[in-house]
Amino acid sequence: MPQAQDFYPDCPEAFLVSLARSGDRTAFEELVRRRQSQLRNLMRRFCNDNALADDLAQQVLMKVWLNLRQLKEPAAFPAWFKRLAVTTWLEHLRRKDALRGAGELHGAERAPAAAPGMGMDLDRALARLEPEQRLCVVLSYHEGLSHREIAGLTDMPLGTVKTHIRSGAERLREILEAYAAPGAQEAAT
Amino acid sequence: MMTESRDPVLQSLFEQARIDLDGADLTASVMSRTRRRLAVMAAGALAAALVVALTVWTLVGTSLLEFAVLVSQFLTNPLIELGEGWLALVFLPVNNLASILVASTKLALMGWKKLTGASLVR
Numbered sequence: 001m002p003q004a005q006d007f008y009p010d011c012p013e014a015f016l017v018s019l020a021r022s023g024d025r026t027a028f029e030e031l032v033r034r035r036q037s038q039l040r041n042l043m044r045r046f047c048n049d050n051a052l053a054d055d056l057a058q059q060v061l062m063k064v065w066l067n068l069r070q071l072k073e074p075a076a077f078p079a080w081f082k083r084l085a086v087t088t089w090l091e092h093l094r095r096k097d098a099l100r101g102a103g104e105l106h107g108a109e110r111a112p113a114a115a116p117g118m119g120m121d122l123d124r125a126l127a128r129l130e131p132e133q134r135l136c137v138v139l140s141y142h143e144g145l146s147h148r149e150i151a152g153l154t155d156m157p158l159g160t161v162k163t164h165i166r167s168g169a170e171r172l173r174e175i176l177e178a179y180a181a182p183g184a185q186e187a188a189t
Numbered sequence: 190m191m192t193e194s195r196d197p198v199l200q201s202l203f204e205q206a207r208i209d210l211d212g213a214d215l216t217a218s219v220m221s222r223t224r225r226r227l228a229v230m231a232a233g234a235l236a237a238a239l240v241v242a243l244t245v246w247t248l249v250g251t252s253l254l255e256f257a258v259l260v261s262q263f264l265t266n267p268l269i270e271l272g273e274g275w276l277a278l279v280f281l282p283v284n285n286l287a288s289i290l291v292a293s294t295k296l297a298l299m300g301w302k303k304l305t306g307a308s309l310v311r
Binding site for chain 2: 025028029032033036037040041045054057058061062065066122123140141142146147165169172173176
């Protein structure tokens with residue numbers, strides 16, 4: 001006879017959220033399993049430090065566990081989850097002044113065309129942007145959010161978001177120009 | 190919503206940088222943290238309940254106890270004075286208000302059942 005846990009991997013996320021909200025720890029565990037990779041990738045883009053990214057991801061997941069009951073509509077979970085991730089990152093910036101860590105990379109060399117670990121180069125390049133620029137660029141390019149959605153998520157004015165994305169993308173292109181060369185991306189991966 | 194145009198090279202770089210991370214350790218770590226938090230919350234709730242109980246007992250406990258003793262004495266007072274002989278000892282269990290109350294309640298329930306065919310007590 002199949003166990004109840006066998007059904008969780010096939011459950012729709014909204015159903016898992018409903019179960020987790022009512023205290024089902026196995027459903028919450030399945031939610032963590034499904035969301036952790038996306039969350040850790042997002043945090044890595046934000047902070048250019050894998051250990052810190054994992055730590056922040058755990059903080060986000062603990063906030064999910066503690067506050068899930070406040071979520072009225074299970075279907076709203078993805079947006080709520082994203083907001084928690086962004087808020088956690090902004091809190092970290094405020095607490096630790098992560099700008100200082102990013103500043104240390106200002107003297108770094110430009111990424112070579114065929115450097116190993118393209119993701120690492122991207123994270124290093126992102127770390128050289130201003131925190132607000134980085135936040136907006138990551139939410140736009142990594143998460144695929146619209147400018148309006150980013151403005152709503154970060155509480156920044158729409159015009160500011162657009163400016164950050166435009167200037168941030170320009171700066172990223174400059175730093176990562178080697179990757180724009182024909183054949184460079186294939187060589188890097 | 191994909192209303193804004195994005196630089197295709199940057200878009201491609203972001204997509205390539207996205208890797209599928211194994212989540213076994215992180216999931217175990219998060220679940221372990223939730224267990225610890227639950228234990229702390231349970232201990233906190235227990236401590237709070239103890240503090241409330243002790244406070245209530247300190248404030249009204251003695252008065253409640255005195256009230257309970259008074260009620261108990263009132264209910265067990267002999268209804269008919271039979272002295273201290275063997276007759277008093279024989280009738281001691283039923284010669285008080287508590288016994289009368291219990292017996293009358295029992296009779297009322299039996300009467301109700303007889304009249305309506307339904308029991309008030311499950």
